[in-house]
Structures are given as C-alpha cells and as structure tokens.
Amino acid sequence: xxxxxxxxxxxxxxxxxxxxxxxxxxxxxxxxxxxxxxxxxxxxxxxxxxxxxxxxxxxxxxxxxxxxxxxxxxxxxxxxxxxxxxxxxxxxxxxxxxxxxxxxxxxxxxxxxxxxxxxxxxxxxxxxxxxxxxxxxxxxxxxxxxxxxxxxxxxxxxxxxxxxxxxxxxxxxxxxxxxxxxxxxxxxxxxxxxxxxxx
Numbered sequence: 001x002x003x004x005x006x007x008x009x010x011x012x013x014x015x016x017x018x019x020x021x022x023x024x025x026x027x028x029x030x031x032x033x034x035x036x037x038x039x040x041x042x043x044x045x046x047x048x049x050x051x052x053x054x055x056x057x058x059x060x061x062x063x064x065x066x067x068x069x070x071x072x073x074x075x076x077x078x079x080x081x082x083x084x085x086x087x088x089x090x091x092x093x094x095x096x097x098x099x100x101x102x103x104x105x106x107x108x109x110x111x112x113x114x115x116x117x118x119x120x121x122x123x124x125x126x127x128x129x130x131x132x133x134x135x136x137x138x139x140x141x142x143x144x145x146x147x148x149x150x151x152x153x154x155x156x157x158x159x160x161x162x163x164x165x166x167x168x169x170x171x172x173x174x175x176x177x178x179x180x181x182x183x184x185x186x187x188x189x190x191x192x193x194x195x196x197x198x199x
Contacts, residue, residue, distance in 0.1 A: 004049075004149040007032065011040055012049070016142050019053045047151065048174055056140065065091075065108050067135040070118070072103045073128040077196045079103060082126050089117060106135070155182035170194075 010030050014021055023034040023041070030037065044050045074082050079101035086095045091109040098104065107114055118130060150159040158178050165183040167175045169190045177183050 004044075004151065006149070008040060008044065009144060009149055011037065012044065012144050015041075015050070015053075016144060046174075047176060049151075065110060066114075067138065068107050068109070068114060069133045069135055070105045070107055070114070070130060071133075072105070072122075072130045074101050074103055074126055075128060076101045078126040080193060080197055082122060085121065089121065091117075106138075151176060153178035153182050155185050 007030050011026055014026050014029055023037045027034045027037045032040075041050065072082060079097060082103045083095055083097040086092050086103065086105050091113065092105050092107050094106040096104040107117070109117065114132065118127070118132075151164075152158070153160055153164070154175050155177050160176060160178045165177045165180055167177060167183045167186045169175070169187070175183075175186050177186060
C-alpha cells in the first residue's frame, strides 16, 4: 500500500532525529517488533520517501576549504546534464535542479578548485551565467513537516490510493503515480527531456 499511517510518520521522525537509531530502539518507541519496523523502513525506501542514510561532515573544519553557493544558469537542453555532472564531483555536497533550468550547488572547495570546476568540468555551452557566493553559515534541520500523510502523484498532484503505479526510467529513477495515464505521461516527459538533451 502506498498510503502512510501515523506509525510510518513516527518512524520517519525518529530516523530524522538520529539515522543510526536501531530497529529495536524504534520498535520500542512505536510498539512494533524490530522485523516489522525493518519492513516498514524498506517500504518507505521503495516509495522513495527515504532516499538514503548518511552522515553530515563539516568539511570547512579542514584546512583551505571554503563553503560556497554556486548558482548556474543553463540552457534548458543542458540543465539535466549539468545537474548529473556536478553530482559526481568531490567537494560538491548538494545539487539542486530547478524548473527554470537553473542548477544550484553547495560546494566545499578551495577557491582555485572551484574556478577549475567551472572552467574545466563544464563547457561554455552548458553555462549561460553563474554566480558564486561565500557561505558564512548554514543550518540543516530536516523535518517531516506535515500532518498530511497522503503521497501525491508527481504528475497530477492527486493522492495515490492503494499501490498506485510505479514507473522506472532509464536512469533508474523510480516515480510513483496514481494511475496508468500519469505513468504514460512520466515516460513521455522523460523521453522529451532525453531527446532535447541529445539535440
């Protein structure tokens, strides 16, 4: 089932507080057995709600590393490529891809390496304009932030009932939608973007 309940929400809250929390510890909090908690976490991962478990490291504590926000305006045909390229570069901590083909990234790199990233890793036709801002402080406080536990269709925005439909594209990304019509639209959108990137 695609629907979430209050127990799923509590499991998410506990993992947001401490992702190293054991299934046994979570089970004690929510009144379930550890295997049942494990199954629920697996389901939340399958739905794409839990993306990964990680550790946050403050790289600015190391010598010669500056924290910067880089905003790159790209042509529509190159935005997804720039987004993908930046994900694989050491020192790039967060990458965001906006609807208006802007790519925003948080980089923790020495200034010379950041310049090299922009001039050597990306081509002139991939960048229309870019801005680099030094970050003086940042805060990351992930929160569940909603009382509404319905999962929305990524195409039409309607709540997904039952199992909905799953669509996996060539990149391996999984999308959850409400119906076969929206599943077809996901495939059409992906193929359209892929074709634009190839041109």
